[in-house]
Amino acid sequence: MKKKIYLFISCFLLLVAGIRAQHLSDTIVLEGVEITDTLIKRIPFVSSQVSKELMQSVQTRDVGDYLRSIPNVAGIRKGGGAIDPVVRGFKFSQLNVVMDGGMKIENGCPNRMDPVSAHVEVEELSQINVVKGPFLLNYGPALGGVINLQTEDPHPYAKFEIHGNAMFGYETNWDGAKEYFSLYGGNSKVYFRASGGYRKYGNYSSGKADGETTTYNTSFTKYNYGVKAGWTINAKQSILAAYSESHGRDVLFPALTMDEKSDDTRMMSLDYSAKNITEVIKTLDVKVYRTNVNHLMDNSKRETWQAKQMVADVDAINTGGKAILGMKVKNHNLSAGLDFENIYKDGVRTMTMLMMGTTSTKRFNLWNKALIQNAGLFAGYNAAYGKYTVEAAVRLDLNKADSEDTLILIKNGIEYFNNPASQFINFSGNMGLTREITEKLSVSLAVARGTRSPNMLERYIKLLSVGYDSYDYLGNPQLKPETNNEVDLTLKYSDEKLGSMYVNGFYSYVKDYISAIMLPSSVIMPATIGAPGVKQFVNVDNATFTGFELGYTSPQAYKLGVNVIAAITYGRIPEVTKYIITAGQVTGDIIIKNDALPEIPPFETTLSVNYRFLHGKLVPKFSYRLVAAQNHVSEAFYEPETPGFSILNFSVAYKMNKNIDINAGVNNIFDVSYYEHLNRKIIGSTEKLYEPGRVFFVNLNLSI
Amino acid sequence: MNMKYALFVSIILGALLFLDISCKNDTPEAGKTTGHISFGFIHLVDGLPLEKDIMKYINAAVNTYEINQVMYFISDVTLHKSDGTTKLISDWTDIHYVDIDIPSTLTWDVYDDIDTGVYDSISFVFGITKEKNQSFRFVNPPEVNMMWPDILGGGYHYMMINGSWKDNENVIKSYAFHMGIGQLYKSNVIEVDSIYAFVQNYFSVKLPSSAFSVEENKTRNIEIIMNIDSWFKTPHIYDHTYWGGAIMQNQPAMQMAKENGFDVFTVGKIE
Incomplete structure (x- = not known):
């Protein structure tokens, strides 16, 4: 392993030494990340933009998988796909993941088999924008970051045109095939885009360890289709209507107690845009949307099905809208807007036990007509003052929640679950300053406060294994919002001859952090097969x-391209209770000081080297990823350490002509057996779910 | 320059404003002292440690029998002081499962902090009370294997003693000496359709000679003994040949077992 590292460091140094002076483009490309020059120089926080071209150049099975290539973005793997993004250690509702600049999807699965990123395919996207920290407030409350998944929009043409795209992809190891088609065109008044895709993957095998591989039940089938239609009302106004569906069938999750039997998601939105309205009001954007998820999961593909059957059926509906005005007064850019979100969730789990020749069936509410409403007012400002750029935003949210839950859990005067209604007013704000020290060097300091109210799961879930461990979790209707107070310091350097780089350091102090504690079995017992106990969000x-x-x-x-990224997050909790478990029994507890937070990814770095042959038509690329061991693990949560690993990938992109391009390669060339720290454990064991071993892939893109 | 300086100062002040770091007020512990207790579960037959899977025992009805499995629940363990105060063991768990084939169940290290002092006696519920004995309370082994069918009253077995005996003709037959919720049938025919009422067969046990003391930061180990042969004698002589192998749907047999249970449990060593 060390030899490999030395070899690549040597190559890296030789390649850097060989770089010749050339003009610097106004765009900087990091590994999988594109950051524009303007962003580099002016924005006081870290914002990563990923273009469609970059997404097409690497092999991904879902959006979450792709997001993991962005610095300080990791993912939680529970199966073959639907990897749940983690940004700087923030996850789930600590991240505001939206589509098309504001459309939200409430995941149907309490186990997060279907995070927002699982409801859209990579091929549908035109851009991904990741903002780290609570700095982008016009997409809704943001605590740890914002991920905006922008799908391809149709656009008008001077005269009628029609175009098409087709993509075919295949990868070995799990016999994965995917197809995607799109048709788009229109004229100056009416334009459209229709698209659809299908992907079917089998079970994948890990890399070899001692000559052996392990095959996991990770197969899945997904398909999606949709249409967008736009109408140019006049030179200043336009309307865009969109409808799409995404479906999953038999999506297996070996790290969860159940698999996704089916997932049917419908998304619809209507956008109105106006520009140059007055001298001051430059833009007006209005969006309304509705997303509807029906999620059905069970354990029918597990051995336990014969004696104990679990079926969960959840409906999640998110309806909302936003309006935002963009204004400009001299060199002052202002924005102001409001948004609203209504989340409805209802679901039941049916358990059937077959024992002693008899059958017992019970239905449990997972959610009982639960409702969360959030209304927000927000405003933003930025302006340049000579070598300084100021950026600021504020946001005020009114958050209300209620549920028709009838569960009352009170013991010894302690209300564990009672009175489901709650209401909060949350304030978020940020301010940042960028100073251009020289033409090539800038420094930014940004401070922010982002507050988010507890989500559906944290408030109302009833007894399902939704955490990183195998415990059943119970919601807590009386949870308070959590607030991230963050400081970011960023140094950026851009030079025509040497390239560009940035260094960012951040510190987050999260007040009222939402975690979980174990509940006594005398209060409540788990309802999920395999769950050793119950934890409640607190x-x-x-x-x-x-x-x-x-x-x-x-x-x-340059013909030779070199990219390096590196990132680490260190999460800590000053005081936490550790329960002593002896022979499966809780026999005591102790207080742990300065414990690590669970599920924080370790240090990692990636070096990518490519060379542009034939004027960029043929581009081979090597990518070497080195991940350190994660030894800073939570003692209170009995989190195991994770060994480090390194993998090497190779790909080659060939643009045959304007109609055909091919991308092929091999991931994990040395068939390394490894798992990410955030990968979940296989149900019923202490073994982690390993990442796929060596995979050969080829993608063919056709366009007319 | 002054304006630039003012901007930087504003940023720093803003940072301090946002970072509403507060100090935690630690509440001091109340001034009482506590220790812990641990229960060990011993199983005797005729005063000697159980030797399972050997046809060597003879009960009061002169049945020769052997014991293969013993599983049961005790719940709501209560510690009694002479001043009338009690401590219910329930801070973490209030039901304990015992299985002679699972060594970890034969010791119960109680989570609760127990006030120091002298305790007069120990009592508990044999089985599980009606309020807590609900189906799907346990979904995982081993407890889930104690499930009692819903059509027979639901919840869980209080106890299973499985084994075999020689009948009057020396034929070896299996018995399932099980206790749980009983049923009352409209007719002599034991059919689930004729069930008109259920009977809760759990009962309270007060352990004789179970006084003990708890010292600060120390663990008192208390042995609870199940004298298995006592299920079959005093006040009633239980005859396997008369009652047959399975008694889940035989309330009179379970009633007899329940009444015999008053002296089944005793206390062993207290250290």
């Missing part, structure tokens, strides 16, 4: 996140 006083990331990219004009 606010703990605080938790802190510290970390840094850096990125370097060589000038794009």
